[in-house]
Amino acid sequence: RLQVVEPGVRALPLAAADADIPKLLCVASLTPRKGHGLLVAALARVADLDWQCDCIGSLARDPVHAGTIAAQIAAAGLDGRVRLSGECTDDALCAAYAAADLFVLPSRYEGYGMVITEAVAAGLPVLTTSGGALGETLPHGAGLALPVDDVEAFASALRDLLSNREHRLQLRDGARRARSSLRDWTRAGFEFATALDRHAATNHLAQGRHA
Known part of the structure; x- marks a missing residue:
């Protein structure tokens, strides 16, 4: 099963420019x-x-x-x-x-x-x-x-x-x-780790059924 985890992004200052010359x-x-x-x-x-x-x-x-x-x-x-x-x-x-x-x-x-x-x-x-x-x-x-x-x-x-x-x-x-609504790197890392844990658990169950 494929699971997509999008990257996080660092916090950036809010752009407030509204210049006469864009x-x-x-x-x-x-x-x-x-x-x-x-x-x-x-x-x-x-x-x-x-x-x-x-x-x-x-x-x-x-x-x-x-x-x-x-x-x-x-x-x-x-x-x-x-x-x-x-x-x-x-x-x-x-x-x-x-x-x-x-x-x-x-x-x-x-x-x-x-x-x-x-x-x-x-x-x-x-x-x-x-x-x-x-x-x-x-x-x-x-x-x-x-x-x-x-x-x-x-x-x-x-x-x-x-x-x-x-x-x-x-x-x-x-x-x-x-x-x-953008995720930071902490959240992205947590989602990635969760996906790895889920994958490992699925593999463990599959190996148990075929033991």
């Missing part, structure tokens, strides 16, 4: 699967709006791809608006979540999507895709999960959330509500 945050290593190319293409389509985007994540896992994304940013005239920050400390990451207005993750596939849960733990509205488990990881009402590799849909949603403050704050409220 701050977007993407946390993902720069690899093709994470969809930074789509993000830059979508941001280029909303360059007429005010925003800043900080992309935090390793630039070293695929240096060639990271260079391609940097060149794409420059070609789109987005230097100074899209920042590739590389890896950072846990404290700096917590500060980045707290300072953001919208979390964006256009991944093509995620087996879970831990950063989505972290964003919700910070009370951030989320714009992501339905790639892999992302659509299930994102709590209802806390954001939008769009089709994979759909630049136009991502750009349209960005335009709406950047220009429609009421909608953005509505999703932020949804994330804040979902935040209270």
